[in-house]
Amino acid sequence: MSRLDSMLRRLTAQRDGLNWAAAQIETLSGEVLDMGLGNGRTYDHLREVLPGRRIWVMDRVLQCHPSCTPPEADFLMGEAEPMLERLASQGAPIVLAHYDFGMGIKAEDVAEAARLSPLIARVMMPGGLIISGQPLLGFAEIKGPDSIPPERYLFYRT
Template identity: 70%
Template structure:
């Protein structure tokens, strides 16, 4: 598979997964968190499909497209571990999380996701959903949308 085809498959899986996750938590009160702002595409999509919900964003640096800058009070800038602890201490009730942190090296990305998993668990409300580009540990994995291959994206319930 070409890198272009792989990227298109990943982005479609991400979009379908986010929309699936929001349907799964429909009726629950709480916020959404996007872990890994990057250029802001996912955050921008969440603003459209999760309207009415507070969307927290975590990233070490702000380097997104100017139209995708989150409100200052919702952007937690810094290293993931510190920002997850800050979010947990805020008392926010997270019902859906999108995990997209990464260094671009598979082994390093998987290890980081495993290391951060307990801190992610600390921010999640019971019955919440996690949509993740990396495998997480300590959560119940579930089948996501039928349009997404199980080896492309990971889905969890808390």
């Protein structure tokens, strides 16, 4: 499979997973966390499908498209560990998290996700959902939407 086809499959799975998760948390209160702002496409989509929800965004640097810049108060810039610690200390009630950190080197990305898993657990509300492109540890894996092939995107309940 070409890298272009692989990227298209990943983005389609990401969109379908986010739409599915937004419907799952419709009746739950809580905030959203997007880990890995990048260009801002996912954040922009989350704003659209979850209007009225506070969406925290974290990344090492702010380099997104200008139309996708989160409010300053909701953007956590820096390394993930201290930013997750900050959210945990503030008691942010995260009901939905999207994990999209990574450099594209599978072994390193998996190791980072494993290292961050306990910190992610500290910010999540019981019964919350996590959608991730990398395997996370310590969460109950659940089946996502039927349109997403197994292992393409991972879904967890806290």
